[in-house]
Amino acid sequence: DVKVTQSSRYLVKRTGEKVFLECVQDMDHENMFWYRQDPGLGLRLIYFSYDVKMKEKGDIPEGYSVSREKKERFSLILESASTNQTSMYLCASSSGQGVRGANVLTFGAGSRLTVL
Amino acid sequence: AQSVSQHNHHVILSEAASLELGCNYSYGGTVNLFWYVQYPGQHLQLLLKYFSGDPLVKGIKGFEAEFIKSKFSFNLRKPSVQWSDTAEYFCAVNDNNAGNMLTFGGGTRLMVKP
Numbered sequence: 001d002v003k004v005t006q007s008s009r010y011l012v013k014r015t016g017e018k019v020f021l022e023c024v025q026d027m028d029h030e031n032m033f034w035y036r037q038d039p040g041l042g043l044r045l046i047y048f049s050y051d052v053k054m055k056e057k058g059d060i061p062e063g064y065s066v067s068r069e070k071k072e073r074f075s076l077i078l079e080s081a082s083t084n085q086t087s088m089y090l091c092a093s094s095s096g097q098g099v100r101g102a103n104v105l106t107f108g109a110g111s112r113l114t115v116l
Numbered sequence: 117a118q119s120v121s122q123h124n125h126h127v128i129l130s131e132a133a134s135l136e137l138g139c140n141y142s143y144g145g146t147v148n149l150f151w152y153v154q155y156p157g158q159h160l161q162l163l164l165k166y167f168s169g170d171p172l173v174k175g176i177k178g179f180e181a182e183f184i185k186s187k188f189s190f191n192l193r194k195p196s197v198q199w200s201d202t203a204e205y206f207c208a209v210n211d212n213n214a215g216n217m218l219t220f221g222g223g224t225r226l227m228v229k230p
Contacts, residue, residue: 004159035220040125042206043160043220058217059117090160103148103210103218107160 003027004108006091012114019078021111023091030095032074033058033105034066037088046089049074081115088112118143120209122221129197130229137192137224139181139207149190150208150218151181160206166190177201199230 007022025032031050035043035058045058047066055066063085067075074093078085089112092105119142129135141147151163164175171183181192190207207221 040222042120042122042222043208045217045219048217059219092160103150103208104162104165105152105160105218109159 003106004091004093006089006108006111008111009109010112010114012116013081014116015082017081017115019081019113019115021076021078021089021091021113023074023076023093023108024072025074025091025093025106026072027093027095027106028071029093029106030071031093032068033092033094034064034074034076035090035092036060037090037110043090046076078113081113083115086113086115118209118211118213118219120207120219120221122205122207122224124224125222126225126227128227128229131199132196133228135192135194135197135201135226137205137207137226139190139192139221141188141190141207141209141211141219143209143211143213144188146212148210149181149183150210151175151179151190151192152206152208152220153203154206155200155203163192163205197226197228199228202226202228 004025033048034046049055049068065077088110090110091108121140123138149166153163154160166173166183204225206223208218
């Protein structure tokens with residue numbers, strides 16, 4: 001019953017390394033999202049995509065980029081990881097059926113990234 | 117920009133106690149409101165949602181929430197909590213200026229003592 005799969009549950013990287021976080025959904029959803037989750041700050045939107053090759057900045061896009069070459073896959077890229085990017089990263093998807101459908105998110109298990 | 121406040125960061129209750137978690141948002145226009153829950157070791161999942169109509173909405177596992185427009189609030193309630201309700205709860209808001217984007221609150225970590 002896997003719906004949103006994040007490729008890595010735990011990663012440890014060094015400052016300056018390039019980091020790829022992969023997310024795949026099997027629900028044929030149009031919308032995909034990347035959030036970071038930090039204690040006391042809740043979830044903050046990094047980027048989202050409403051279609052293949054389309055992307056929109058969220059609230060905290062600095063230091064991140066994304067790629068959506070196929071409908072089912074949405075990748076988050078940290079070009080040069082820094083220690084303040086140590087966090088839990090959550091991928092989510094939703095259908096494109098209006099705003100209501102778009103806001104009912106299905107989340108992945110999360111990827112906990114530690115940058116040393 | 118929309119902001120969402122959850123005033124209680126940590127709540128500890130005994131089983132059978134009543135629960136109310138506060139959620140306030142800043143935008144005064146049309147909103148869609150959500151509560152998401154993350155049980156230990158599990159994915160975030162939708163608990164309940166409000167789009168329109170009856171401001172008292174029912175969710176899974178006996179939870180309900182009431183939308184009070186005049187107070188910009190969407191508080192989550194449960195009359196009698198169980199140990200299995202131990203989780204982190206997130207309020208989220210979408211307003212008609214934000215397209216498909218949700219703004220989440222900081223979360224409330226609930227611990228229910230058996």
